[in-house]
């Protein structure tokens with residue numbers, strides 16, 4: 001037996017002593033802490049009574065309201081017309097949706113090519129569901145890479161004309177992974193002032209010096225680069241700006257990056273499937289294929305699925321797989337999502353009319369708005385209708401909702417304070433008649449809200 005040898009007996013008595021000590025500690029703890037309430041000067045006070053080494057101590061707890069600051073902030077948001085709530089849609093995301101039991105024309109969705117509810121995309125997803133089940137069961141580097149993940153990455157790389165692609169769980173996670181992987185303390189990231197929140201957060205996480213340059217202002221960018229000679233780093237910009245719908249000056253950005261030895265990165269979230277003759281994005285639009293170092297994007301907009309990605313060289317892909325924390329430490333997307341995204345990308349290649357129809361709709365809608373006195377000239381599926389005051393933007397949006405047009409108000413912090421707007425987003429499947437009636441309703445509503453003050 002264990003206690004038969006002298007060494008064993010010593011060990012046994014040691015273990016028993018330890019257990020006795022544990023029991024004593026437990027007993028002391030059972031009696032040590034007690035909390036309660038008592039009245040003092042007519043006010044109910046909470047107290048904690050403690051017994052330590054036979055001595056009793058009593059500590060009054062300050063009556064603090066832990067939620068006070070949070071509740072006050074919520075009140076302030078309500079007062080400033082900046083409080084946000086979800087709008088619950090009761091159908092699939094498509095050009096017509098059901099909302100609060102009514103049919104609405106959807107004019108705000110990022111599903112620009114209307115793939116969320118496309119028959120063949122859903123078929124591919126259903127097949128993946130039957131074969132691979134619902135979840136991926138692990139992160140990409142453990143058990144979460146199926147053949148569908150690698151097939152999607154190959155399809156993406158081909159679509160973007162790059163050697164390789166790396167898929168992340170969201171676009172937000174992609175920017176939060178790529179930027180801190182490529183840049184560190186001592187480096188500089190030059191970032192457009194209107195870049196998406198995920199880029200801003202990615203810059204913060206990297207600990208590099210973040211230098212914000214004026215929107216699409218290449219002279220300001222160059223001035224700021226020159227002020228930091230010889231510093232290693234990266235220039236990053238939205239390809240299509242997510243709220244204003246304008247495009248990056250890609251020729252200017254790439255020229256500066258190359259001239260000063262900086263990496264160039266664009267976020268193609270709203271460019272993929274939208275701009276360029278065949279929807280391949282900003283490089284195709286500017287006839288600059290292969291010139292940007294890192295093409296980041298998301299599968300959650302025109303592709304109609306979920307997930308973010310980076311496209312570039314093999315060395316970029318290898319590096320991200322080893323260094324990007326949001327790639328390494330997060331469960332990978334389900335095979336169902338991978339199959340849907342891959343089929344949607346193939347459909348863009350097989351049926352170029354979709355991108356053509358979307359671009360035609362953009363021209364038509366902008367023309368219809370201009371005819372009604374609303375100045376706009378977007379080349380992308382995002383068409384901002386500037387309102388100004390948050391309260392007024394909410395009012396216009398509410399009036400349009402009443403009339404069956406789903407188009408929410410965009411307010412701070414998504415845009416600057418006092419620069420609230422309606423952000424119309426078009427789909428390839430909107431008809432010209434729908435867009436004309438939407439343009440008429442928007443013009444009438446904006447005018448009516450203006451008259452009301």
Ligand SMILES: Cc1ncc(COP(=O)(O)O)c(C=O)c1O
Nearest residue numbers: 170171172196198242269298300
């Ligand atoms: C420019 C831009 N980048 C990144 C993202 C984040 O992508 P995701 O929604 O896939 O997380 C968005 C989403 O709104 C975006 O507009």
